[in-house]
Amino acid sequence: MKLIDLFNDKKPIVSFEIFPPKLDTPLDTIFDALEKFKALGPDYISVTYGAGGSQKDRTIEISSNIKNTYNIESMAHLTCVGHTIEEIDFIVDSLIENNIKNILALRGDPPADQPDFDFSKNSFKYASELISHIRSRHNDLCIAAAAYLEGHPECSKIKDDMINLKHKTDAGVDFLVTQLFFDNRLYYEFQERAATIGIKCPIAAGIMPIFSSRIKAMTAKSGCSIPAKLVMMLDKYQDNPDDLLKAGIEYASIQIRDLIDNGADGIHLYTMNRPKSSSEILKNAGL
Numbered sequence: 001m002k003l004i005d006l007f008n009d010k011k012p013i014v015s016f017e018i019f020p021p022k023l024d025t026p027l028d029t030i031f032d033a034l035e036k037f038k039a040l041g042p043d044y045i046s047v048t049y050g051a052g053g054s055q056k057d058r059t060i061e062i063s064s065n066i067k068n069t070y071n072i073e074s075m076a077h078l079t080c081v082g083h084t085i086e087e088i089d090f091i092v093d094s095l096i097e098n099n100i101k102n103i104l105a106l107r108g109d110p111p112a113d114q115p116d117f118d119f120s121k122n123s124f125k126y127a128s129e130l131i132s133h134i135r136s137r138h139n140d141l142c143i144a145a146a147a148y149l150e151g152h153p154e155c156s157k158i159k160d161d162m163i164n165l166k167h168k169t170d171a172g173v174d175f176l177v178t179q180l181f182f183d184n185r186l187y188y189e190f191q192e193r194a195a196t197i198g199i200k201c202p203i204a205a206g207i208m209p210i211f212s213s214r215i216k217a218m219t220a221k222s223g224c225s226i227p228a229k230l231v232m233m234l235d236k237y238q239d240n241p242d243d244l245l246k247a248g249i250e251y252a253s254i255q256i257r258d259l260i261d262n263g264a265d266g267i268h269l270y271t272m273n274r275p276k277s278s279s280e281i282l283k284n285a286g287l
């Protein structure tokens, strides 16, 4: 099923994001978690794409299992950094052969060992070019793309990032999933700015619960701000991981409840492969 059909029918769409285990870890670890995620009744589960395609086979295999073994709709992430057009076509065709109709199409980050990677030499310079290419070959796929409420870190002006996002949606995007954020006002304000520029597709809110103090490093990389009350929470519980986890679950639950009450199109939970905490968050948020 194309996920955009679900977005058109229901609000909010509740989705989970998982990542493939490292290559030296058996795939069974994620399949155990998937049994538990299934019990939570998500509308779909998305599977991340390892930097530079390092785990592409795992992304395809896990996405396929979600769809064909667990009978949950799945969405495979796909980044084009470092890939030729032929490689992209091969991966997309493999996904289709596995009955997967939903792709989150991304440019990706520069490879870790090449921070000055020249995207102009890449087959696709921006995600919009990847999206146009996939769309030109497959009109029947549902294509999602990434959105950045506080602007993508590489873009110096938030206004320009929004214009770039409009190019991306015009290239054939069905819905957007946002980068993590901790202040819902950013989401509501983004919805208004997106509507003003003519972006009409659903925008799923990406929520990353705080599971540990490593969140500071993650937010620094993604360019996402941490509100003062969250900084205080992180300081208060910095030596007490259990209490920090509890407080993080409560924060995410309140954030999600507020988003639902204000009509968010979708809640996309960055689960970090943790079914138990995800379950508590959904329960607290009344889902």
Ligand SMILES: Cc1cc2nc3c(=O)[nH]c(=O)nc-3n(C[C@H](O)[C@H](O)[C@H](O)COP(=O)(O)OP(=O)(O)OC[C@H]3O[C@@H](n4cnc5c(N)ncnc54)[C@H](O)[C@@H]3O)c2cc1C
Pocket: 047, 048, 049, 050, 051, 052, 077, 078, 079, 104, 105, 106, 107, 108, 109, 110, 125, 126, 127, 128, 145, 146, 147, 152, 153, 154, 155, 160, 161, 164, 165, 167, 168, 177, 178, 179, 180, 206
């Ligand atoms: C929901 C979500 C899921 C993600 N999943 C993964 C994953 O599975 N694997 C992974 O490796 N990474 C993932 N990422 C991270 C993502 O790959 C990085 O943020 C990457 O740096 C940008 O990818 P993009 O598709 O947003 O790029 P783009 O949309 O191409 O944007 C990249 C930059 O180029 C600028 N730009 C775009 N078009 C133009 C233009 N025409 N002219 C000038 N500038 C332009 C944008 O403003 C932005 O600054 C995810 C991010 C999100 C939000």
